[in-house]
Amino acid sequence: MSWTLSFLLLLLLLFHSQQATQDLTEVLNQIWRLDTNRLKPGTDYIISLQGSAGFVPQGSNYARDLARAPLFKYVNEDKLRSIETYLHFVNLLDNYESSTGVSERVTSEELQENRLFINSMMETDVMKHAHKYLVRKRQSPSDPEQFKKQLYDIWFRLYHRDKSGGEDSCGFEHVFVGETKFGQEIMGLHNWVQFYLLEKHGHVDYKGYKARDRKNTPDEDDHVLNLQFSWKGLVKPLGSCFLGVSPEFEVALFTIIFLMSNEKKTSVVVKVDEYVLELVVYRHGRSIGTSFPKLLSSNHKDL
Template structure:
Protein backbone atom coordinates (compact mmCIF):
# COMPACT_ATOMS: atom_id res chain seq x y z
CA UNK A 1 0.00 0.00 0.00
CA UNK A 2 1.41 3.37 -1.01
CA UNK A 3 1.97 5.87 1.79
CA UNK A 4 1.93 9.61 1.36
CA UNK A 5 3.53 12.27 3.53
CA UNK A 6 2.15 12.74 7.05
CA UNK A 7 0.09 9.55 6.93
CA UNK A 8 -0.87 8.32 10.40
CA UNK A 9 0.34 4.72 10.12
CA UNK A 10 -1.31 3.37 13.28
CA UNK A 11 -4.68 4.88 12.48
CA UNK A 12 -4.43 3.70 8.87
CA UNK A 13 -3.83 0.16 10.11
CA UNK A 14 -6.98 -0.02 12.25
CA UNK A 15 -9.09 1.75 9.61
CA UNK A 16 -7.95 -0.74 6.96
CA UNK A 17 -8.94 -3.53 9.33
CA UNK A 18 -12.40 -1.98 9.61
CA UNK A 19 -12.51 -1.61 5.81
CA UNK A 20 -11.80 -5.32 5.33
CA UNK A 21 -14.42 -6.24 7.93
CA UNK A 22 -17.12 -4.07 6.34
CA UNK A 23 -19.11 -6.93 4.81
CA UNK A 24 -22.17 -4.67 4.47
CA UNK A 25 -20.38 -2.26 2.13
CA UNK A 26 -22.25 -2.10 -1.19
CA UNK A 27 -20.38 -2.92 -4.37
CA UNK A 28 -20.16 -0.26 -7.11
CA UNK A 29 -21.51 -1.44 -10.44
CA UNK A 30 -23.46 -4.22 -8.75
CA UNK A 31 -25.36 -2.83 -5.76
CA UNK A 32 -25.34 0.75 -7.00
CA UNK A 33 -24.17 2.87 -9.92
CA UNK A 34 -23.30 6.55 -9.95
CA UNK A 35 -22.96 9.05 -12.77
CA UNK A 36 -20.28 11.68 -12.07
CA UNK A 37 -20.92 13.84 -15.19
CA UNK A 38 -19.33 17.30 -15.09
CA UNK A 39 -16.87 19.02 -12.81
CA UNK A 40 -18.66 21.54 -10.58
CA UNK A 41 -17.57 25.17 -10.58
CA UNK A 42 -16.55 27.35 -7.66
CA UNK A 43 -19.37 28.70 -5.50
CA UNK A 44 -18.87 30.96 -2.50
CA UNK A 45 -20.37 29.85 0.80
CA UNK A 46 -23.68 31.62 1.33
CA UNK A 47 -24.38 31.84 -2.39
CA UNK A 48 -27.11 29.65 -3.85
CA UNK A 49 -26.18 30.28 -7.47
CA UNK A 50 -24.43 27.26 -8.90
CA UNK A 51 -24.17 26.14 -12.51
CA UNK A 52 -25.56 22.64 -12.89
CA UNK A 53 -22.85 20.49 -14.49
CA UNK A 54 -24.89 17.31 -14.03
CA UNK A 55 -28.20 16.90 -15.83
CA UNK A 56 -28.83 13.46 -14.33
CA UNK A 57 -28.86 12.39 -10.66
CA UNK A 58 -25.65 11.18 -9.03
CA UNK A 59 -27.21 7.79 -8.27
CA UNK A 60 -28.41 5.93 -11.36
CA UNK A 61 -29.29 2.82 -9.36
CA UNK A 62 -29.27 1.58 -5.77
CA UNK A 63 -30.36 -1.88 -4.68
CA UNK A 64 -33.07 -0.85 -2.22
CA UNK A 65 -33.84 -4.47 -1.36
CA UNK A 66 -30.35 -4.63 0.12
CA UNK A 67 -30.88 -1.40 2.06
CA UNK A 68 -34.07 -2.81 3.55
CA UNK A 69 -32.69 -6.28 4.26
CA UNK A 70 -29.40 -5.28 5.90
CA UNK A 71 -30.29 -4.55 9.51
CA UNK A 72 -27.90 -1.67 10.17
CA UNK A 73 -29.07 0.18 7.04
CA UNK A 74 -32.74 -0.38 7.86
CA UNK A 75 -32.34 1.01 11.39
CA UNK A 76 -30.17 3.85 10.06
CA UNK A 77 -32.85 4.88 7.54
CA UNK A 78 -35.49 4.92 10.29
CA UNK A 79 -33.49 7.69 12.01
CA UNK A 80 -33.32 10.05 9.05
CA UNK A 81 -36.76 11.65 9.56
CA UNK A 82 -36.34 12.31 13.28
CA UNK A 83 -34.90 15.82 13.09
CA UNK A 84 -35.83 19.46 12.54
CA UNK A 85 -34.00 20.65 9.42
CA UNK A 86 -33.17 24.12 10.76
CA UNK A 87 -30.93 24.94 13.70
CA UNK A 88 -32.58 27.13 16.31
CA UNK A 89 -35.62 24.83 16.45
CA UNK A 90 -35.46 22.62 19.52
CA UNK A 91 -35.55 18.89 18.85
CA UNK A 92 -38.42 16.99 20.48
CA UNK A 93 -37.41 13.36 20.89
CA UNK A 94 -40.30 10.91 21.16
CA UNK A 95 -40.21 7.51 22.86
CA UNK A 96 -40.42 5.94 19.40
CA UNK A 97 -37.36 7.89 18.27
CA UNK A 98 -35.45 6.86 21.40
CA UNK A 99 -36.28 3.26 20.55
CA UNK A 100 -35.01 3.78 16.97
CA UNK A 101 -31.74 5.15 18.32
CA UNK A 102 -31.35 2.16 20.63
CA UNK A 103 -32.13 -0.33 17.85
CA UNK A 104 -29.56 1.30 15.58
CA UNK A 105 -26.85 1.18 18.25
CA UNK A 106 -27.76 -2.43 19.11
CA UNK A 107 -27.51 -3.43 15.45
CA UNK A 108 -24.11 -1.84 14.78
CA UNK A 109 -22.72 -3.28 18.02
CA UNK A 110 -23.33 -6.74 16.58
CA UNK A 111 -21.12 -6.11 13.54
CA UNK A 112 -17.50 -7.16 13.27
CA UNK A 113 -16.64 -3.57 12.30
CA UNK A 114 -17.86 -2.14 15.59
CA UNK A 115 -16.48 -5.02 17.65
CA UNK A 116 -13.05 -4.34 16.16
CA UNK A 117 -13.38 -0.59 16.77
CA UNK A 118 -14.41 -1.25 20.38
CA UNK A 119 -11.43 -3.57 20.91
CA UNK A 120 -9.05 -0.94 19.54
CA UNK A 121 -10.51 1.82 21.72
CA UNK A 122 -10.22 -0.41 24.79
CA UNK A 123 -6.55 -1.04 23.94
CA UNK A 124 -6.00 2.73 23.78
CA UNK A 125 -7.72 3.28 27.13
CA UNK A 126 -10.52 5.27 25.50
CA UNK A 127 -13.43 2.91 26.17
CA UNK A 128 -14.63 0.45 28.78
CA UNK A 129 -14.53 -3.28 28.08
CA UNK A 130 -18.23 -3.35 29.03
CA UNK A 131 -20.29 -3.27 25.78
CA UNK A 132 -23.16 -1.47 27.53
CA UNK A 133 -20.87 1.31 28.71
CA UNK A 134 -19.41 1.56 25.21
CA UNK A 135 -22.93 1.84 23.83
CA UNK A 136 -23.65 4.68 26.26
CA UNK A 137 -20.45 6.35 25.07
CA UNK A 138 -21.62 6.02 21.46
CA UNK A 139 -24.98 7.52 22.41
CA UNK A 140 -23.28 10.54 24.01
CA UNK A 141 -21.04 11.04 20.98
CA UNK A 142 -23.75 10.72 18.35
CA UNK A 143 -27.24 11.27 19.80
CA UNK A 144 -26.97 13.51 22.85
CA UNK A 145 -28.61 16.82 21.97
CA UNK A 146 -26.79 20.13 22.30
CA UNK A 147 -27.24 23.81 21.32
CA UNK A 148 -25.79 24.62 17.91
CA UNK A 149 -27.84 27.83 17.70
CA UNK A 150 -27.95 29.55 21.09
CA UNK A 151 -31.26 31.27 20.33
CA UNK A 152 -33.37 28.21 21.11
CA UNK A 153 -33.38 24.86 22.86
CA UNK A 154 -31.17 21.84 22.20
CA UNK A 155 -31.36 21.73 18.41
CA UNK A 156 -28.64 19.42 17.12
CA UNK A 157 -26.56 16.29 17.63
CA UNK A 158 -23.66 14.60 15.90
CA UNK A 159 -25.83 12.10 14.08
CA UNK A 160 -28.15 14.77 12.67
CA UNK A 161 -25.35 17.03 11.52
CA UNK A 162 -23.10 14.40 9.93
CA UNK A 163 -25.59 11.92 8.50
CA UNK A 164 -28.85 13.83 8.02
CA UNK A 165 -27.75 17.41 7.43
CA UNK A 166 -29.21 20.66 8.74
CA UNK A 167 -29.53 24.28 7.71
CA UNK A 168 -28.62 27.55 9.43
CA UNK A 169 -30.94 30.55 9.24
CA UNK A 170 -32.35 29.25 5.97
CA UNK A 171 -29.15 30.29 4.19
CA UNK A 172 -26.66 27.43 4.24
CA UNK A 173 -26.39 23.67 4.44
CA UNK A 174 -24.34 22.25 7.28
CA UNK A 175 -23.11 18.68 7.54
CA UNK A 176 -24.94 16.20 5.26
CA UNK A 177 -22.05 13.81 4.59
CA UNK A 178 -23.89 10.52 4.12
CA UNK A 179 -24.52 8.72 0.84
CA UNK A 180 -27.73 6.91 1.88
CA UNK A 181 -29.36 10.18 2.93
CA UNK A 182 -28.11 11.77 -0.32
CA UNK A 183 -29.61 8.97 -2.41
CA UNK A 184 -32.98 9.05 -0.63
CA UNK A 185 -33.22 12.86 -0.76
CA UNK A 186 -32.23 12.80 -4.43
CA UNK A 187 -34.87 10.15 -5.12
CA UNK A 188 -37.54 12.35 -3.51
CA UNK A 189 -36.50 15.41 -5.51
CA UNK A 190 -34.98 17.34 -2.59
CA UNK A 191 -31.35 17.05 -3.70
CA UNK A 192 -29.95 18.22 -7.04
CA UNK A 193 -26.43 16.98 -7.75
CA UNK A 194 -24.38 19.73 -9.46
CA UNK A 195 -21.17 17.84 -10.26
CA UNK A 196 -18.01 16.45 -8.72
CA UNK A 197 -15.34 18.61 -7.14
CA UNK A 198 -11.74 17.82 -8.05
CA UNK A 199 -8.58 19.36 -6.68
CA UNK A 200 -7.15 21.90 -9.11
CA UNK A 201 -7.47 20.76 -12.75
CA UNK A 202 -6.36 17.21 -12.21
CA UNK A 203 -8.01 13.92 -13.14
CA UNK A 204 -11.66 13.27 -12.42
CA UNK A 205 -12.59 10.55 -9.89
CA UNK A 206 -13.73 7.10 -10.95
CA UNK A 207 -17.34 5.98 -10.74
CA UNK A 208 -16.32 3.05 -8.55
CA UNK A 209 -14.59 5.28 -6.00
CA UNK A 210 -15.88 4.91 -2.45
CA UNK A 211 -15.10 8.53 -1.50
CA UNK A 212 -16.23 11.64 -3.40
CA UNK A 213 -16.00 15.40 -3.12
CA UNK A 214 -19.14 16.89 -4.67
CA UNK A 215 -21.45 19.88 -5.03
CA UNK A 216 -25.23 19.81 -4.64
CA UNK A 217 -28.33 21.71 -3.62
CA UNK A 218 -30.76 20.58 -0.93
CA UNK A 219 -34.24 22.09 -0.88
CA UNK A 220 -32.95 25.14 -2.73
CA UNK A 221 -29.77 25.74 -0.74
CA UNK A 222 -26.35 24.99 -2.28
CA UNK A 223 -23.51 23.08 -0.62
CA UNK A 224 -20.48 24.46 -2.55
CA UNK A 225 -18.38 21.44 -1.69
CA UNK A 226 -19.26 18.40 0.37
CA UNK A 227 -17.54 15.10 0.85
CA UNK A 228 -18.84 11.66 1.55
CA UNK A 229 -18.05 7.99 1.59
CA UNK A 230 -20.09 6.16 -1.05
CA UNK A 231 -21.43 2.65 -0.54
CA UNK A 232 -19.89 2.07 2.90
CA UNK A 233 -22.03 0.81 5.77
CA UNK A 234 -23.34 3.04 8.59
CA UNK A 235 -21.29 1.05 11.10
CA UNK A 236 -18.07 1.74 9.19
CA UNK A 237 -18.63 5.50 9.30
CA UNK A 238 -19.68 5.49 12.97
CA UNK A 239 -16.63 3.38 13.86
CA UNK A 240 -14.15 5.50 11.88
CA UNK A 241 -15.35 8.88 13.14
CA UNK A 242 -15.73 7.61 16.72
CA UNK A 243 -12.13 6.40 16.77
CA UNK A 244 -10.80 9.71 15.42
CA UNK A 245 -12.98 11.62 17.90
CA UNK A 246 -11.72 9.64 20.89
CA UNK A 247 -8.00 9.58 20.08
CA UNK A 248 -7.76 13.37 20.48
CA UNK A 249 -9.10 15.97 22.90
CA UNK A 250 -8.51 18.78 20.41
CA UNK A 251 -11.47 20.86 19.32
CA UNK A 252 -10.58 20.04 15.72
CA UNK A 253 -8.76 16.86 14.73
CA UNK A 254 -7.31 16.49 11.22
CA UNK A 255 -5.56 13.23 10.40
CA UNK A 256 -4.16 11.92 7.12
CA UNK A 257 -4.80 8.23 6.52
CA UNK A 258 -4.50 5.69 3.74
CA UNK A 259 -7.61 3.48 3.62
CA UNK A 260 -7.61 0.88 0.86
CA UNK A 261 -6.70 2.91 -2.25
CA UNK A 262 -7.80 6.24 -0.79
CA UNK A 263 -5.52 8.90 0.62
CA UNK A 264 -7.82 10.82 2.95
CA UNK A 265 -7.90 13.64 5.42
CA UNK A 266 -10.40 12.78 8.17
CA UNK A 267 -11.76 15.85 9.94
CA UNK A 268 -13.61 15.72 13.27
CA UNK A 269 -14.88 18.70 15.27
CA UNK A 270 -15.56 18.23 18.98
CA UNK A 271 -18.60 19.67 20.76
CA UNK A 272 -17.92 18.72 24.38
CA UNK A 273 -18.54 14.97 24.73
CA UNK A 274 -20.17 14.89 21.30
CA UNK A 275 -19.22 15.18 17.65
CA UNK A 276 -19.88 18.59 16.13
CA UNK A 277 -19.12 17.40 12.62
CA UNK A 278 -16.98 14.81 10.88
CA UNK A 279 -16.20 14.04 7.27
CA UNK A 280 -13.58 12.57 4.92
CA UNK A 281 -11.73 14.75 2.41
CA UNK A 282 -10.48 12.80 -0.60
CA UNK A 283 -6.87 13.71 -1.36
CA UNK A 284 -5.96 11.00 -3.87
CA UNK A 285 -7.37 7.75 -5.21
CA UNK A 286 -5.51 4.98 -7.06
CA UNK A 287 -2.41 7.13 -6.45
CA UNK A 288 -3.85 9.75 -8.83
CA UNK A 289 -3.98 13.35 -7.57
CA UNK A 290 -7.55 14.62 -7.69
Protein backbone atom coordinates in the same frame (compact mmCIF):
# COMPACT_ATOMS: atom_id res chain seq x y z
CA MET B 1 16.33 24.72 27.64
CA SER B 2 19.28 24.09 25.33
CA TRP B 3 18.94 23.96 21.56
CA THR B 4 20.01 20.28 21.57
CA LEU B 5 17.35 19.29 24.11
CA SER B 6 14.68 21.25 22.21
CA PHE B 7 15.66 19.49 18.98
CA LEU B 8 15.53 16.06 20.65
CA LEU B 9 12.08 16.80 22.09
CA LEU B 10 10.88 17.87 18.64
CA LEU B 11 12.18 14.62 17.13
CA LEU B 12 10.44 12.66 19.88
CA LEU B 13 7.14 14.45 19.23
CA LEU B 14 7.46 13.80 15.49
CA PHE B 15 8.21 10.14 16.14
CA HIS B 16 5.16 9.73 18.37
CA SER B 17 3.02 11.59 15.82
CA GLN B 18 4.17 9.27 13.04
CA GLN B 19 3.57 6.22 15.24
CA ALA B 20 0.06 7.45 16.09
CA THR B 21 -0.77 8.04 12.41
CA GLN B 22 0.56 4.61 11.47
CA ASP B 23 -1.45 3.00 14.27
CA LEU B 24 -4.59 4.85 13.16
CA THR B 25 -4.02 3.86 9.54
CA GLU B 26 -3.75 0.20 10.52
CA VAL B 27 -7.00 0.12 12.51
CA LEU B 28 -8.94 2.07 9.87
CA ASN B 29 -7.76 -0.33 7.16
CA GLN B 30 -8.76 -3.26 9.34
CA ILE B 31 -12.33 -1.98 9.79
CA TRP B 32 -12.40 -1.27 6.04
CA ARG B 33 -11.58 -4.94 5.38
CA LEU B 34 -14.20 -6.02 7.91
CA ASP B 35 -16.94 -3.93 6.31
CA THR B 36 -18.74 -6.82 4.62
CA ASN B 37 -21.95 -4.74 4.48
CA ARG B 38 -20.31 -2.27 2.11
CA LEU B 39 -22.16 -2.10 -1.21
CA LYS B 40 -20.24 -2.79 -4.42
CA PRO B 41 -19.95 -0.02 -7.04
CA GLY B 42 -21.27 -1.02 -10.45
CA THR B 43 -23.27 -3.86 -8.89
CA ASP B 44 -25.12 -2.67 -5.78
CA TYR B 45 -25.08 0.96 -6.82
CA ILE B 46 -24.25 2.91 -9.97
CA ILE B 47 -23.39 6.61 -10.06
CA SER B 48 -23.11 9.14 -12.87
CA LEU B 49 -20.39 11.71 -12.17
CA GLN B 50 -21.03 13.92 -15.22
CA GLY B 51 -19.37 17.38 -15.08
CA SER B 52 -16.94 19.07 -12.77
CA ALA B 53 -18.81 21.62 -10.63
CA GLY B 54 -17.83 25.26 -10.80
CA PHE B 55 -16.94 27.93 -8.27
CA VAL B 56 -19.72 29.34 -6.06
CA PRO B 57 -18.98 32.72 -4.40
CA GLN B 58 -19.39 32.81 -0.63
CA GLY B 59 -22.97 33.56 0.35
CA SER B 60 -24.33 32.78 -3.11
CA ASN B 61 -27.06 30.23 -3.61
CA TYR B 62 -26.67 29.93 -7.36
CA ALA B 63 -24.55 27.23 -8.93
CA ARG B 64 -24.32 26.31 -12.58
CA ASP B 65 -25.66 22.78 -13.00
CA LEU B 66 -22.95 20.62 -14.59
CA ALA B 67 -24.90 17.43 -13.91
CA ARG B 68 -28.29 17.31 -15.55
CA ALA B 69 -28.95 13.75 -14.36
CA PRO B 70 -28.97 12.53 -10.74
CA LEU B 71 -25.78 11.29 -9.11
CA PHE B 72 -27.29 7.87 -8.37
CA LYS B 73 -28.51 5.87 -11.36
CA TYR B 74 -29.24 2.78 -9.29
CA VAL B 75 -29.10 1.55 -5.68
CA ASN B 76 -30.02 -1.95 -4.56
CA GLU B 77 -32.73 -1.02 -2.08
CA ASP B 78 -33.24 -4.65 -1.13
CA LYS B 79 -29.93 -4.41 0.73
CA LEU B 80 -31.01 -1.21 2.46
CA ARG B 81 -34.04 -3.10 3.74
CA SER B 82 -32.45 -6.49 4.45
CA ILE B 83 -29.19 -5.50 6.18
CA GLU B 84 -30.09 -4.58 9.75
CA THR B 85 -27.75 -1.63 10.20
CA TYR B 86 -29.02 0.03 7.01
CA LEU B 87 -32.63 -0.69 7.95
CA HIS B 88 -32.30 0.89 11.40
CA PHE B 89 -30.20 3.73 10.00
CA VAL B 90 -32.86 4.71 7.45
CA ASN B 91 -35.49 4.71 10.21
CA LEU B 92 -33.57 7.54 11.93
CA LEU B 93 -33.46 9.92 8.99
CA ASP B 94 -36.92 11.45 9.52
CA ASN B 95 -36.46 12.10 13.26
CA TYR B 96 -35.02 15.61 13.06
CA GLU B 97 -35.92 19.25 12.41
CA SER B 98 -33.49 20.43 9.74
CA SER B 99 -33.31 24.06 10.85
CA THR B 100 -30.97 25.05 13.65
CA GLY B 101 -32.62 27.04 16.42
CA VAL B 102 -35.64 24.73 16.41
CA SER B 103 -35.58 22.51 19.50
CA GLU B 104 -35.56 18.78 18.87
CA ARG B 105 -38.25 16.72 20.58
CA VAL B 106 -37.26 13.10 20.90
CA THR B 107 -40.16 10.69 21.32
CA SER B 108 -39.95 7.33 23.12
CA GLU B 109 -40.27 5.67 19.71
CA GLU B 110 -37.29 7.64 18.39
CA LEU B 111 -35.24 6.76 21.48
CA GLN B 112 -35.95 3.12 20.77
CA GLU B 113 -34.92 3.58 17.11
CA ASN B 114 -31.61 5.08 18.26
CA ARG B 115 -30.97 2.10 20.55
CA LEU B 116 -31.89 -0.42 17.85
CA PHE B 117 -29.40 1.21 15.50
CA ILE B 118 -26.60 1.11 18.08
CA ASN B 119 -27.45 -2.49 19.03
CA SER B 120 -27.36 -3.57 15.38
CA MET B 121 -23.96 -1.92 14.86
CA MET B 122 -22.56 -3.70 17.92
CA GLU B 123 -23.34 -7.03 16.24
CA THR B 124 -21.00 -6.25 13.33
CA ASP B 125 -17.31 -7.15 13.10
CA VAL B 126 -16.59 -3.53 12.23
CA MET B 127 -17.86 -2.16 15.52
CA LYS B 128 -16.53 -5.08 17.56
CA HIS B 129 -13.04 -4.40 16.24
CA ALA B 130 -13.38 -0.64 16.80
CA HIS B 131 -14.49 -1.31 20.39
CA LYS B 132 -11.59 -3.68 21.00
CA TYR B 133 -9.14 -1.09 19.68
CA LEU B 134 -10.58 1.72 21.81
CA VAL B 135 -10.50 -0.47 24.93
CA ARG B 136 -6.83 -1.26 24.24
CA LYS B 137 -6.17 2.47 23.87
CA ARG B 138 -8.04 3.12 27.15
CA GLN B 139 -10.56 5.38 25.45
CA SER B 140 -13.64 3.21 25.95
CA PRO B 141 -15.05 0.93 28.65
CA SER B 142 -14.72 -2.80 28.03
CA ASP B 143 -18.34 -3.44 29.01
CA PRO B 144 -20.37 -3.43 25.74
CA GLU B 145 -23.36 -1.78 27.46
CA GLN B 146 -21.19 1.07 28.70
CA PHE B 147 -19.66 1.41 25.25
CA LYS B 148 -23.16 1.69 23.77
CA LYS B 149 -23.84 4.54 26.19
CA GLN B 150 -20.60 6.20 25.07
CA LEU B 151 -21.67 5.89 21.44
CA TYR B 152 -25.06 7.34 22.32
CA ASP B 153 -23.48 10.39 23.97
CA ILE B 154 -21.10 10.95 21.07
CA TRP B 155 -23.72 10.69 18.32
CA PHE B 156 -27.22 11.20 19.75
CA ARG B 157 -26.95 13.42 22.81
CA LEU B 158 -28.70 16.70 21.99
CA TYR B 159 -26.85 20.01 22.32
CA HIS B 160 -27.18 23.67 21.35
CA ARG B 161 -25.79 24.44 17.91
CA ASP B 162 -27.69 27.75 17.70
CA LYS B 163 -27.22 29.31 21.14
CA SER B 164 -30.40 31.38 20.81
CA GLY B 165 -32.63 28.32 20.86
CA GLY B 166 -33.05 25.04 22.70
CA GLU B 167 -31.22 21.77 22.16
CA ASP B 168 -31.44 21.72 18.39
CA SER B 169 -28.76 19.36 17.13
CA CYS B 170 -26.63 16.26 17.64
CA GLY B 171 -23.73 14.63 15.85
CA PHE B 172 -25.90 12.11 14.03
CA GLU B 173 -28.28 14.75 12.71
CA HIS B 174 -25.52 17.02 11.47
CA VAL B 175 -23.30 14.39 9.84
CA PHE B 176 -25.82 11.91 8.46
CA VAL B 177 -29.10 13.82 8.07
CA GLY B 178 -28.02 17.41 7.36
CA GLU B 179 -29.08 20.79 8.75
CA THR B 180 -29.67 24.33 7.58
CA LYS B 181 -28.41 27.43 9.37
CA PHE B 182 -30.85 30.37 9.46
CA GLY B 183 -32.15 29.28 6.07
CA GLN B 184 -28.88 30.53 4.57
CA GLU B 185 -26.42 27.64 4.66
CA ILE B 186 -26.36 23.85 4.35
CA MET B 187 -24.46 22.18 7.15
CA GLY B 188 -23.39 18.55 7.30
CA LEU B 189 -25.24 16.01 5.14
CA HIS B 190 -22.21 13.82 4.54
CA ASN B 191 -23.96 10.48 4.07
CA TRP B 192 -24.55 8.72 0.76
CA VAL B 193 -27.73 6.85 1.80
CA GLN B 194 -29.41 10.07 2.93
CA PHE B 195 -28.27 11.80 -0.28
CA TYR B 196 -29.64 8.98 -2.41
CA LEU B 197 -33.03 9.00 -0.66
CA LEU B 198 -33.31 12.80 -0.85
CA GLU B 199 -32.33 12.71 -4.52
CA LYS B 200 -34.81 9.91 -5.25
CA HIS B 201 -37.63 12.13 -3.95
CA GLY B 202 -36.40 15.24 -5.75
CA HIS B 203 -35.19 17.08 -2.65
CA VAL B 204 -31.51 17.47 -3.58
CA ASP B 205 -29.96 18.39 -6.91
CA TYR B 206 -26.47 17.11 -7.66
CA LYS B 207 -24.47 19.82 -9.47
CA GLY B 208 -21.27 17.91 -10.26
CA TYR B 209 -18.13 16.51 -8.69
CA LYS B 210 -15.28 18.51 -7.21
CA ALA B 211 -11.68 17.51 -7.94
CA ARG B 212 -8.44 18.93 -6.58
CA ASP B 213 -6.93 18.91 -10.09
CA ARG B 214 -7.16 17.08 -13.40
CA LYS B 215 -4.88 14.31 -12.20
CA ASN B 216 -7.26 13.47 -9.38
CA THR B 217 -10.65 13.45 -11.09
CA PRO B 218 -12.94 10.87 -9.43
CA ASP B 219 -13.86 7.50 -10.84
CA GLU B 220 -17.34 5.97 -10.80
CA ASP B 221 -15.93 3.01 -8.86
CA ASP B 222 -14.58 5.23 -6.08
CA HIS B 223 -15.92 4.89 -2.55
CA VAL B 224 -15.33 8.57 -1.68
CA LEU B 225 -16.58 11.68 -3.49
CA ASN B 226 -16.23 15.45 -3.18
CA LEU B 227 -19.33 17.05 -4.69
CA GLN B 228 -21.55 20.10 -5.03
CA PHE B 229 -25.33 20.08 -4.57
CA SER B 230 -28.40 22.11 -3.66
CA TRP B 231 -30.96 21.33 -0.94
CA LYS B 232 -33.89 23.38 0.39
CA GLY B 233 -33.10 26.21 -2.02
CA LEU B 234 -29.50 26.44 -0.79
CA VAL B 235 -26.21 25.43 -2.41
CA LYS B 236 -23.41 23.51 -0.76
CA PRO B 237 -20.36 24.57 -2.81
CA LEU B 238 -18.25 21.69 -1.55
CA GLY B 239 -19.50 18.61 0.25
CA SER B 240 -17.97 15.20 0.71
CA CYS B 241 -19.06 11.70 1.58
CA PHE B 242 -18.17 8.04 1.44
CA LEU B 243 -20.08 6.02 -1.16
CA GLY B 244 -21.42 2.52 -0.57
CA VAL B 245 -19.88 2.08 2.89
CA SER B 246 -22.02 0.79 5.74
CA PRO B 247 -23.33 3.06 8.51
CA GLU B 248 -21.30 1.11 11.08
CA PHE B 249 -18.09 1.79 9.16
CA GLU B 250 -18.60 5.56 9.26
CA VAL B 251 -19.67 5.58 12.91
CA ALA B 252 -16.71 3.40 13.90
CA LEU B 253 -14.17 5.41 11.90
CA PHE B 254 -15.20 8.83 13.17
CA THR B 255 -15.72 7.57 16.74
CA ILE B 256 -12.12 6.35 16.79
CA ILE B 257 -10.77 9.67 15.54
CA PHE B 258 -13.00 11.59 17.98
CA LEU B 259 -11.89 9.59 21.01
CA MET B 260 -8.20 9.53 20.10
CA SER B 261 -7.95 13.35 20.25
CA ASN B 262 -9.05 16.05 22.67
CA GLU B 263 -8.60 18.86 20.13
CA LYS B 264 -11.58 20.92 19.02
CA LYS B 265 -10.63 20.07 15.42
CA THR B 266 -8.80 16.92 14.46
CA SER B 267 -7.58 16.44 10.91
CA VAL B 268 -5.58 13.37 9.89
CA VAL B 269 -4.33 12.24 6.50
CA VAL B 270 -4.38 8.47 6.10
CA LYS B 271 -4.37 5.93 3.30
CA VAL B 272 -7.41 3.65 3.58
CA ASP B 273 -7.42 0.92 0.94
CA GLU B 274 -6.58 2.75 -2.31
CA TYR B 275 -7.66 6.20 -1.07
CA VAL B 276 -5.59 8.97 0.45
CA LEU B 277 -8.08 10.77 2.69
CA GLU B 278 -8.17 13.74 4.97
CA LEU B 279 -10.50 12.76 7.80
CA VAL B 280 -11.87 15.71 9.77
CA VAL B 281 -13.69 15.66 13.11
CA TYR B 282 -14.91 18.67 15.09
CA ARG B 283 -15.69 18.25 18.77
CA HIS B 284 -18.76 19.73 20.48
CA GLY B 285 -18.02 19.00 24.13
CA ARG B 286 -18.50 15.26 24.69
CA SER B 287 -20.15 14.87 21.30
CA ILE B 288 -19.28 15.10 17.63
CA GLY B 289 -19.96 18.49 16.05
CA THR B 290 -19.22 17.33 12.53
CA SER B 291 -17.11 14.76 10.73
CA PHE B 292 -16.38 14.11 7.08
CA PRO B 293 -13.84 12.64 4.64
CA LYS B 294 -12.05 14.55 1.89
CA LEU B 295 -10.71 12.56 -1.05
CA LEU B 296 -7.16 13.70 -1.79
CA SER B 297 -6.22 11.02 -4.31
CA SER B 298 -6.53 7.32 -5.13
CA ASN B 299 -3.93 4.88 -6.39
CA HIS B 300 -5.24 4.53 -9.93
CA LYS B 301 -4.81 8.29 -10.39
CA ASP B 302 -1.07 8.89 -10.16
CA LEU B 303 -0.58 8.21 -6.48
